[in-house]
Amino acid sequence: MTATSVYVHFPWCLKKCPYCDFNSYGTARDDVPHDAYADAVLRELDARRAQLEGRTLVSIFVGGGTPSLWDPRALGRVLAGIEGAFGARVDDVEVTVECNPTSLDRARAAAMREAGVNRISIGVQSLDASRLKFLGRLHDAPMALSAVREARREITRVSADLMFGMPGQKAQDFEAELDRVLETGVDHVSAYALTIEPGTQFGELHKKGRLPVAPDDDYAETFLAAESMFASRGLEHYEVSNYARPGQEARHNLHYWRGGDYVGLGAGAVGCLGDGRGGARRWRDEALPAKYLESSGELARVESWEESLSAEDRVREALMLGLRTREGVDLDALEARTGVDARVGRERAIERRVGRGELVMEGARMRVPHASWLALDAIVTDLF
Template identity: 45%
Template sequence: MTPGLADGPGFGVYVHWPFCAAKCPYCDFNSHVRHQPVDQQRFAAAFRRELAAMRERTGPRTVSSIFLGGGTPSLMAPETVGAILEAVAGHWTVPDGVEITLEANPSSVEAERFRGYRAAGVDRVSLGVQALDDRDLRFLGRLHTVEEALAAVRLAREIFPRLSFDLIYARPGQTVEAWRAELEGAIGHAADHLSLYQLTLEDGTPFYALHKAGRLAVPDADRAADLYEATQEVTAASGLPAYEISNHARPGAESRHNLIYWRYGEYVGAGPGAHGRFVENGRRVVTFTERHPETWLDLVERKNTGVTGGEVLSRTEEADEFLLMGLRLAEGIDLERYAQLSGRALAPERVALLREEGLVAPVGNSRLRATPAGMAVLDALVADLAR
């Protein structure tokens, strides 16, 4: 059982640092390149103000995890990180031992900076390695080499108690054999958590445009399925089974922050383009902020928040989101909680049919999970269950 299940899904704080040294051609995240130094003190002050505004909305809470994402948060000075973490602790209760994660790119890793993050309170780093092949790193637009990536992994292992890194597979021309060897090599570098993502061509990215123009070929659906199956086999055999569709960990090393999302917990989002989902006045609300960094900054300085929109979810919307997020997990969903959110239980005859088709399976008497076959068609599965 992954950590914290008996304690509820938790409450998280997500802070988005939107700046990168370069924009990767596959990336559709809210990230921006600036050729002049960013005024970090001004942004840190804005983060403090937006977090204060979020505290007014959530009321007192106990924080389960803090995640500094981006963009490239490792471009932040340790002092900026420290100011943000102090603000979080000033507004909510932050117990000892809370997971505090910072995303980092190997090209922006420095020993002094890493030690500064650790001193500020960061206890987990997530490295955007993406590939252990120099040619593919160049193709993916990454600024580091394999040697630099592995040096960053070693350094992170020395300084932080917990480490994760990302890899992208289903790259053009990638064979199952080559991916198996690369993945085994990655696991051999002392990883206790891996996020393994299939390359996707997101609308609006350079890769999408190249593919549409016939200039970029990616593995077809059958090859992609073979690569996914190999991923599951190699990680499970190495003691890092999938606990979510794309995430693998040794027991106890799961990402506590991401578990909040997948278990349909609550979280606030601060920073340009950040989203939040939390209960306010008895109803779950969604918030999202202005995406453009300098526009967000101006809004916060004038209005104390960069929130530009949001909505109150209906019970049906909450239940649908709960299904979509929870069925990504190997532990599946709590059937009683679904009934509480939706006001009705899942239809027994529909569950029975999906079990016969091999798409879902019970977990004890109180939970339901998607099988590997169900994971492959998750959106359709959720739509069928939610009818």
């Protein structure tokens, strides 16, 4: 049985943030087609049943958009359908839903728990009024902290997302915000640097020279300061942008970083399943919600794009993703999955990086030590 995760994409939000390059569409709460969208996702799931044979469900992640806008009853139908579609599942399937403070309170958290959700990730992003305005967020700091506290009264596993690397933001500013978030008792925090993506509002402004950006030195200083503060509070740095108390790591994300198979459902969702020969097939569903809703579950109409990955493609992706984690990459397991020994052809690059202390080889396990995480992109590029 092949361990498999499921990603469900919910494409609607109340307002598209200027930095967001995800498949999301701002809409009024009353205009979200809750049941129609659940029906469409379930039709797609039914069309993929043959792909699920011989697979064990290990996690479900509902991302967006803002999935906390979705009526919990409709969400619950989808979650139940997914669990029922697999012939086997682990005893403690992790079910995560992304939430925004503007659509999360204790009642909504309780309803999601009843629907089968056992972990939520809250997009706090910042607790500073000026930075929240800069990011185009609709909540304020009290609303964000209240959402975290109220959610924790109903769902044990709660994660908070925070962003740093904004213009004018110093390490001590981020530390102050982080301190307030950690006071809520969350056991997991994702701390991401603001990235300017092409095609976003920020991307267009940056291209025209009208968007200030933080210098790299500020990023590095904040990254290291945050790591120190998390450690002092008992949260371990287990992936470049993620921190957790022991045992509270995001299992869905770990499955992805380890190169595991995953099914994508919903408008714009991406899936990737191994082909049994070392390669894989990756696809993306129709991104426009209206077209997705009209697809009737026929995969030829649901999918808008696909590609075949060779075994070497999968090895490169496994290195790119796995070296972001504290545990690194098990090269023997990777070879068993792909038929490719990742060490072959990379001997000189590995020797060079090991000699510099930027790469560690522990038997068949390759990892980048924490001290070199700021140079991770260059290290991974060298291994390509």
